[in-house]
Amino acid sequence: MLHTGRHFLQIPGPTNVPDRVLRAMDRPVIDHRGPEFAELGREVLDGLRSIFRTSGPVIVFPSSGSGAWEAAIVNTLSPCNRVLMFETGHFSSLWKQVAERHDLQVEYVPGDWRQGADPAECESRLSDDKQHVIKAVMVVHNETSTGVTSRIPQIRAAMDRAKHPALLMVDTISSVGSIDYRHEEWGVDVTVGGSQKGLMLPPGLSFNAVSDKALAAGKSAKMHRYYWDWQEMLVPNRQGFFPYTPATNLLYALREALTMLHEEGLENVFARHARHAEATRAAARAWGLEIVCEKPAEYSNSSTALFMPEGHDADQLRQVILENFDMSLGAGLSKLARRVFRIGHLGHFNDLMLMGTLSGVEMGLRLAGVPHKDGGVAAAMNSLTTARTPEPAVNVK
Numbered sequence: 001m002l003h004t005g006r007h008f009l010q011i012p013g014p015t016n017v018p019d020r021v022l023r024a025m026d027r028p029v030i031d032h033r034g035p036e037f038a039e040l041g042r043e044v045l046d047g048l049r050s051i052f053r054t055s056g057p058v059i060v061f062p063s064s065g066s067g068a069w070e071a072a073i074v075n076t077l078s079p080c081n082r083v084l085m086f087e088t089g090h091f092s093s094l095w096k097q098v099a100e101r102h103d104l105q106v107e108y109v110p111g112d113w114r115q116g117a118d119p120a121e122c123e124s125r126l127s128d129d130k131q132h133v134i135k136a137v138m139v140v141h142n143e144t145s146t147g148v149t150s151r152i153p154q155i156r157a158a159m160d161r162a163k164h165p166a167l168l169m170v171d172t173i174s175s176v177g178s179i180d181y182r183h184e185e186w187g188v189d190v191t192v193g194g195s196q197k198g199l200m201l202p203p204g205l206s207f208n209a210v211s212d213k214a215l216a217a218g219k220s221a222k223m224h225r226y227y228w229d230w231q232e233m234l235v236p237n238r239q240g241f242f243p244y245t246p247a248t249n250l251l252y253a254l255r256e257a258l259t260m261l262h263e264e265g266l267e268n269v270f271a272r273h274a275r276h277a278e279a280t281r282a283a284a285r286a287w288g289l290e291i292v293c294e295k296p297a298e299y300s301n302s303s304t305a306l307f308m309p310e311g312h313d314a315d316q317l318r319q320v321i322l323e324n325f326d327m328s329l330g331a332g333l334s335k336l337a338r339r340v341f342r343i344g345h346l347g348h349f350n351d352l353m354l355m356g357t358l359s360g361v362e363m364g365l366r367l368a369g370v371p372h373k374d375g376g377v378a379a380a381m382n383s384l385t386t387a388r389t390p391e392p393a394v395n396v397k
């Protein structure tokens, strides 16, 4: 089928890249050892700190997010170390695999993929670990496969109550730049990030924000590392350079995206995502589709995963929507395959893009013969128009 107009990329990342960012990338590659590059390097490395909310270093790798998962591990831990992880969904399972392939012993708290990491369970496991064998607690902040956001401040508080010295490592790949997150204030030691979601960039950059404690742990960490070595990065980074060839044009893009986030203001960025998430859930409730996330306190502001009615296939619905309306929605992953579809509402996004997205879903439900109630789009419109703070009235004389 021939499509006109713009494709709707409403998967929970990669997200739509703003034209400003695309134009910023459309420049000649420069000498990555020259003065112009040093300025770019310093600017982005500095600008990232306010996004991760840290005064410490943020390390940038030319890789997808999985690389930053691996970097967090190899820079801080030694083979056979024990770590505590929580089964929140597909991405926590993948991070666990990364840990196991590095010969870590993973204590994996089982979960049903509808809840976030449990702070009480975290406290009890750490309190039982009197010998402090557990070296790190590793949590996915926003589990992209389920639309569940774990409460990191509560996890930190649980670790503090247990008086446990483990490092706290958090995957923010689908939350940084879209859901409130504070590396330093929340006492996180390693924050893992990626470029292709809330940061509105193409895929290809990943991040580690690191605390002093994480850097200190690196001194005795015995894992082999070269490409991911923080120390190799930090020395040239001070002058704005990288130890190997950086992804120059993605750094141009990053500079522009950081400018956009700063122009909007992080608080406004978070409020916008919260509004769009709430409107999406209003639509889901009106359709009568069940939200995967069970606890309202853990609803994700960047993506919403919805169950299909019994006996209906999410992939077939996604195909109908793609063919008819040129919109891509997220698939259900691993054990949620075909049972769930996911709506991404993060990154470069606005009210009308959300309404287009939800209209595509509602029309798709009709065309695919999926049992639902009409009125999701209307419910989202009500949510958006009632949730908006009215502009102060202007006195016309």
Ligand SMILES: Cc1ncc(COP(=O)(O)O)c(C=O)c1O
Pocket (backbone or CB within 6 Å): 013, 064, 065, 066, 067, 091, 140, 142, 143, 144, 145, 171, 172, 173, 174, 194, 203
């Ligand atoms: C929460 C989370 N962690 C990790 C990853 C893996 O990142 P990448 O696919 O960029 O390697 C993703 C990808 O979607 C993710 O959503």
